[in-house]
Amino acid sequence: MSADGPTRRDAVDEVPPAGKLVIYGFQHVLAFFAGGAIVIPILLASSLGLTSGQLVHLINAALLTCGIATIVQSVGFWKVGVRLPLLQGVAFVAVSPMIAISLDAGGGAEGLRTVYGAIIVCGLITFAIAPLFARVVRYFPPVVTGSVITIIGLALLPVAAVSAAGGDGPSFDPGNGRNMAYALGTLAIIVLLHKVSRGFLATIGVLLGLAIGTTAAWLLGDTDFSEVGRADWIGLSTPFQFGIPQLSLGPIISMMIVMLITAVETTGAVFAVSEILDRRVRGDDIARAMRADGLSVAVGGVLNSFPYTCFSENVGLVRITGVTSRWVISVAGVFMMLLGLVPKFAAIVTSIPAPVLGGASLAMFAMVSVVGFQILSRVDFHDHRNSLIVAASIGIAMYVTAVPDVKQAVPEWAQIFVGSGITLGAVTAIGLNLVLHHLGPQRRRPAPDPPSAPRLSLEHINDMTREEFRTSFAALFQGPAQAIDRACELRPFANATDLRAALQEAYFSSSNDELQRLLACYPDLGGPSVAGEMSTRDRSTAGLDQLPRHEQVRLDELARAYRERFGFPLVMCLRDQSHLKAVLDRGQQRLHNTLAQERHTAVLEVARIADHRLSDLVAEANPDRRYPN
Incomplete structure (x- = not known):
């Protein structure tokens, strides 16, 4: 059985019945449009002075x-x-560089x-x-x-809010009560369907919300489908429609920077959907992505x-619906291809009022941030370096998002980084993690204060019943x-020194059978069976609670080799180790010991662990380790 678990893998590869597959896929297409799927061609065409026919071609091609x-x-x-289940969309970060490259080229x-030459290369x-x-x-x-996934959700919420207020253009009116009613009504329908429905209806809540909201707007005269009748049935995208691509080093470098930024966003989306799964x-x-x-x-x-x-709004939709099949997304891809080949289909979708799309987007974009919160819940915030990374990256991202003109x-040349809160926030999080956790000498993290009740006083300990004493100090082992x-x-x-001495004397007077049974109760180092607040703190001190896959594999292999050689789990006082490399090096050294040694x-490592845990439980009981290595 893999670490990923067979159940979740099966959910990714599951193929729903044909009817559900079509409906789920079309729901993702609507979410795709809610994220501004055709905004970039429109922005590019208006900035470059393209004709309406050229704009239609750009939209179809996109x-x-x-x-x-x-x-x-x-x-x-x-x-x-x-x-x-990841849906691909046009990257917003590419807009400004494409406009600049095109204008410089005439x-x-x-x-x-020249733009397309740089894109191909x-x-x-x-x-x-x-x-x-x-x-x-x-x-x-x-x-x-x-941090990155939280930033993506938070940075997209203003886009949803503008759409909910009527969208960019003359219809934008924050004081329009009807726009607010469409947006909040659509959001309310989605929430209500998830509250009162089960099964299929709950999974298409976003689709039904958009359909009901659009129908209401049509009945009230706030949208029409006249463009559908005027749209063509067939719209083919011809390769090299604007001529043979031209190659130039400067534009290629600019677009390569864009690709590096989109790589960060794609990586964040892969992590987000993997968290859901x-x-x-x-x-x-x-690498595959x-x-x-x-x-x-x-x-x-x-x-x-x-x-x-990868479009993050569709990641939010996966979270809302719980439908994780990648084949649903592939059907959405087929729908998008049809929209690109049959303009009438695209005209139907583009007739959905902006406030209705905005109301649905508020739920989907916020759900992206919820996935980020879920990941951050596993972070050791007692380590102030992690608190600094999250605070600085989100703060800087919101600064740029709230005041875009600061670019x-x-x-x-630097505006490509500063022009997007998502980009700047992601770069900040990655950079601070490198500086604080990977560069320079690795300093040992101080053990965090326990989040539980206040430490025990000596007077209270002396007044405890035998059962209370056993319960209070059970976490030492x-x-x-x-x-x-x-x-x-x-x-x-x-005093506390007497308490520590009593526990040490009682522990070291244990029989060999007692010690053997105690050692057998400890889990494999860093393994999934580790449980309890004290054990969690031990692991987080050495960073074992946030290992990437390849490092977790190395730790698992070490633990397995140790158990096979000695017949009991590898026990190590993690609070005496500064980082994973120190843990792996010490574990490898111990593999060369004799069984008796x-x-x-x-036994000494268990005593060290108990010593640290005692300091967490008892006031003034600072560690006083006098054990040989």
């Missing part, structure tokens, strides 16, 4: 290639595609030739260097991925489209220990 990219990512082939359709480069991304997983512990992210997962991005971007350049990234304060009862008989204690070492 929809078609987003569908292709989604299928490549979710279905996958060979070593391409992460095979998770603007209009002529300038787009960067897609191929991304595909080639994808294995390098697999090596950076260790730099994305929960404190980084949780309760499975570990492996380095190979990131990056290959799919690179290949899709290169194809997009040929078909006159744009760079892609004017930096040189134009991983399993039951007669030493606690023997120490209880030595009361009263004059290792039994003695393990």
